[in-house]
Amino acid sequence: MAEVVLIDMFSVEFTSHHYCIKQFLDAAMKIVLMKSDPTTSSIYIMYCQTFGCDNNDARDVFLHAIRSFQTLKKPIELISAAGVTATLHNVKQKLDENNISRVRIILPKNRTCLMKAFIDRLFTQVYTFEYELLELNYAQQPSDMNNTFMEKQLELVECDIQIYLGTLPGRGELTILKSPLIPENVFNHGFTTRCGGVSYIPALSSLNLYSSSSRRDSPAVVAENMRRLSMAVGFNPKNFHLVKAAHASDVWIMGKKEPDSYDGIVTNQKGVTIAAPGADCIPLLFSDPVTKAIGAAHSGWKGTLLGVSMATVNAMISEYGCDVKDIQVVLGPSLGPCCFTLTQAEAKAFYDIDKRCVHQFESSNPKVDFRRATRILLERGGILPNNIEDKLVLCTSCNQELFFSHSRDGENFGTQIGFIAVKN
Structure with a gap:
């Protein structure tokens, strides 16, 4: 059964640390190579739509680093939107268009709980997700990652999803x-x-x-x-x-x-x-x-x-x-x-x-x-x-x-x- 690799770059601070971009993608590349799977059909890289808008150098570094993934000889797609909900919604549409249900996500360790919260609400048990965690020097786990912090984050997740879905145009006239x-x-x-x-x-x-x-x-x-x-x-x-x-x-x-x-x-x-x-x-x-x-x-x-x-x-x-x-x-x-x-x-x-x-x-x-x-x-x-x-x-x-x-x-x-x- 085919799978896709999804690389989550939403949390990386690009505008001031070009090194972060290369470090992140190099680490992601190592995981892909180490756990190479012949069933992988595509590699999706999700990032914030505003990334690099005010910093052409950062965008150039990003695009240059991505070229290294071409050695994998797998199609690479960049998927971006203004928020995580919108981006994951776009990812899901691509999965559904290709009838794919297996996803391997590569993301910083401190993003795991938040990403799972989005996925639990935007996907069903038809899909299976495997998480590959990156330990990055610049992406330390927040010191206030307690229950109160997570409750607030989950509230924001719910709110973000509701707002985004509420902006989508209806398909046909409700009858x-x-x-x-x-x-x-x-x-x-x-x-x-x-x-x-x-x-x-x-x-x-x-x-x-x-x-x-x-x-x-x-x-x-x-x-x-x-x-x-x-x-x-x-x-x-x-x-x-x-x-x-x-x-x-x-x-x-x-x-x-x-x-x-x-x-x-x-x-x-x-x-x-x-x-x-x-x-x-x-x-x-x-x-x-x-x-x-x-x-x-x-x-x-x-x-x-x-x-x-x-x-x-x-x-x-x-x-x-x-x-x-x-x-x-x-x-x-x-x-x-x-x-x-x-x-x-x-x-x-x-x-x-x-x-x-x-x-x-x-x-x-x-x-x-x-x-x-x-x-x-x-x-x-x-x-x-x-x-x-x-x-x-x-x-x-x-x-x-x-x-x-x-x-x-x-x-x-x-x-x-x-x-x-x-x-x-």
């Missing part, structure tokens, strides 16, 4: 789909599309709203996407709760102990936004304008068969005294029968619910309409047909310009959500 079934004067709700965020990886671009250790979008980027969504539709991201999907039928009743995983949430608390993810599975939204109770559920084909939709309805009835005839249910965008197949044995359970839920049942891989199955199960549970909205159920796989799709995009897929809140 929210709404249902006329849910009264706007009582509830704030909607279904996101993939447009309007800052995620740049094609399968995650651009309003990806879920960060996973197995995908390349960092928690910081997803948090920025969520901030932009919350600003656009008017909710507090600090009072936001997303289903911890397990493709089952457990429901968390807010106010009680939160389970480790659940596919439904119900609440009657005002100002709290609850949401369900979807990237082929159905994000379901539930509302009762009489009791002002709400629910959100994640319903994949397994969750559909396990009855997650009615489990959410029943939780609203038992906890908040809802009448089943008052509950409204909206199905969000999901995989359609045009693109969703199961084995015949798996499809049999949907065929048993209603023959119309399965197309070409006699084939080895019948097409399954788990959205229709959801409607049928809701109606059998007592939800009035007119209180079920499925006109927003566009196929996530077919509508690539609007939606993320696991089945279409593979393992590094993005996530949209359906959200709902009781207005204050």
Whole structure:
């Protein structure tokens, strides 16, 4: 597996000590030579964009020293920006463009904790980092490197990341789909599309709203996407709760102990936004304008068969005294029968619910309409047909310009959500 070597020169004081430049790069060169790896595809050198601006001699020394790296016969790229966040963001884009996940960082010893703080927030566990530390005479460890010092540094890291990501232009126009079934004067709700965020990886671009250790979008980027969504539709991201999907039928009743995983949430608390993810599975939204109770559920084909939709309805009835005839249910965008197949044995359970839920049942891989199955199960549970909205159920796989799709995009897929809140 290919790797890159990243040399961090942000901390070197160039303007007054030309010797520092040569010493730093000579030491870095020794490490590269000593631990030469045939899988190294490139060498990236990151430095502050303002380096050498007022000192042409320093820049000349820097460029001359870099020429020594040409003996390694590896491509060398200089990556600079005004701050560490911006520079590492540029580094990450290059890694992602080349599908590289392994990075060996060469940096002064006293920079290690700070660099790890940036990397922990800007990268996920998809990437692996190996640190090679330089002991340099001019880069002594600060005497106040204690817990208080580090806490302040971490606060600065968080602030730097938030400010930088907040300046990035959105990709596309942030678009929210709404249902006329849910009264706007009582509830704030909607279904996101993939447009309007800052995620740049094609399968995650651009309003990806879920960060996973197995995908390349960092928690910081997803948090920025969520901030932009919350600003656009008017909710507090600090009072936001997303289903911890397990493709089952457990429901968390807010106010009680939160389970480790659940596919439904119900609440009657005002100002709290609850949401369900979807990237082929159905994000379901539930509302009762009489009791002002709400629910959100994640319903994949397994969750559909396990009855997650009615489990959410029943939780609203038992906890908040809802009448089943008052509950409204909206199905969000999901995989359609045009693109969703199961084995015949798996499809049999949907065929048993209603023959119309399965197309070409006699084939080895019948097409399954788990959205229709959801409607049928809701109606059998007592939800009035007119209180079920499925006109927003566009196929996530077919509508690539609007939606993320696991089945279409593979393992590094993005996530949209359906959200709902009781207005204050």
